[in-house]
Amino acid sequence: MTDTRIDQQINAYLVGGAVRDQLLSRTVVERDYVVVGSNVQQMLALGFSQVGKDFPVFLHPTTKEEYALARTEKKQGQGYTGFTCYSSPEVTLEQDLLRRDLTVNAMALDNQGNIIDPFNGQQDLRDRILRHVSPAFVEDPLRVLRVARFAARYHYLGFTVADETMALMSQISNNGELITLSGERVWKEIANALTEQNPEIFFQLLHQCSALNTIWPELDNLWQEESTTSNFANLAEVALANLTQAVKLTDKTDIRFASLCLAIPGLNLAASPQDITELASRLKLPKQTQLLALKATQLHSLVTDIKQQTPQAILSLFDQLDVWRKNEFFDDFLLVCQATAQAIENAPDQNFTAKDYLKTLLKQCKTISAQAFIAQGLTGKAIKSAMQAEKLNIITNYPFPDD
Known part of the structure; x- marks a missing residue:
């Protein structure tokens, strides 16, 4: 807090993740406070703005950090929303901390730097x-x-x-x-x-x-599915290896998620296109997340076996991924392919030649302009056909580099 006037008029404690991460010497991303012995009227009078609907949560007038009145909870129904919250000046800090999930999240820090730790969170941090x-x-x-x-x-x-x-x-x-x-x-x-x-x-x-x-039952079932790859006992190990390798390559959630999907047999979209749609509907996936998982499961085998693909197949791959307009999406797709290839080979640092090859091909194909064919007098579909033929010519005459 930065407003001394407010500091003096409320009894506020830093709580939860901020205390935990501070003790672990990790960067504190956000700070949440619990206010003991106060009420809604006092908080509003001090300039706080109320944002909580189910229980009183306020934004500090200067820092905009969250301050919640100390509260207790009582289970009334099913689910994580089935709680009735009670806040009043009589609720103690310990009562508020008691409702939290983990001991390492149930510590508080007063404005003098003293740690309040009624459930031995510090010991669990050490252990x-x-x-x-x-x-x-x-x-x-x-x-x-x-x-x-x-x-x-x-x-x-x-x-x-x-x-x-x-x-x-x-x-x-x-x-x-x-x-x-x-x-x-x-x-x-x-x-x-x-x-x-x-x-x-x-x-x-x-x-x-x-x-x-x-x-996510489709993923859970992989623990019962034997792997055909000698490095892994089951397909769950394959999926998690894909994910682990994706983590080394990128921090993008979409790529990491798609890498998991590649090991799920039912998500081979050529055979069962409804499966990923059902998964997306059930988990409410963002459109881009769904699209990358969809395209990766459909097309990644073309990339891993790129040496065996015909020029027509490679050009079809480009068209299906709409690489002419979606550069970043293509890069993401190739990273998914790279993650699974390196995971399966248990070679996390191995050069993924297919990625460089395809990106170079694409760069060459993008040099083809419709204007040149218009100048030759072509119109309509004839222009597209001529451009496709020229792209195929580039792909045909660009050799795959030696490994």
Whole structure:
């Protein structure tokens, strides 16, 4: 906070992720505060603007950071929205922290720099353990996905999920409440997990606690599908290897997601075009995410076997990807192909010659201009036919480089 007048008139504590990441010496992305002993009228009088509908959350008049009145929650219905919140000046900081998911997220910092840690979050940070705060953990099915996401984020530091917390995650997965999560919410958690350093941990944990079977059964089934590639015992290992390699190549969520899809047999679009449409509908995928996964599953085999493709097949590949207008999309598609090729070969640093070859071909083909054929007197469809013939000529006479 920067306004001394406000500091003196409210009892505010920095809470949650900001405290956790500060203690882990990680960059603090956003700061959230809990205000104890106050009410809506006082907050508004101090210049805060209210934004919360289900419970009182306010934006600081200067910093625009979020300040929430201390509150408790009571489970009233199914799902992660089935809660009634109660806030009043009598709610204590410890009561507010008690409703949080993990001990490492249930710490607070006062304006003197003192840490309030009623549930031993600091010890769990030192022990690298993600542990639930209370048995009320099972009341919110979204916490299964959140814990898996935290495990993916902090895996590089050696964090693991406590056995007793994994047991509660399995309990939630088996009690049917995961189906109450909306597709939009599930995708948001998946998309966030895909941005982490080790997103494969997210999917591994969801499989282990039986949650993946509900939110993405096509992926979960891969643990029962034997791999034909000697490096992997099952197709789940293939999918996660694809993802791990994609992480090394790019931070783009769409590419990482598409790399997972390539290992799912049912998403071979030439054989079953409805599958990815159903997946996209269920998870409410963004259009670009869906399109890249669609094109990658349809066409990636052409790239991995590029030496065997005819000039006509390569030109058809270009046309199907609309490379003439979508340069960035083509680059993304090639990165998906590169990820899976390098993962299957277990050669993460191997040069992916097909990518450079196709990009060079495309650059050459784009030098062809309709104006030259118009000058020759061609019109209409004859111009397109002439341009296609010239592109085929370039592709035919441009040799694939030696490996």
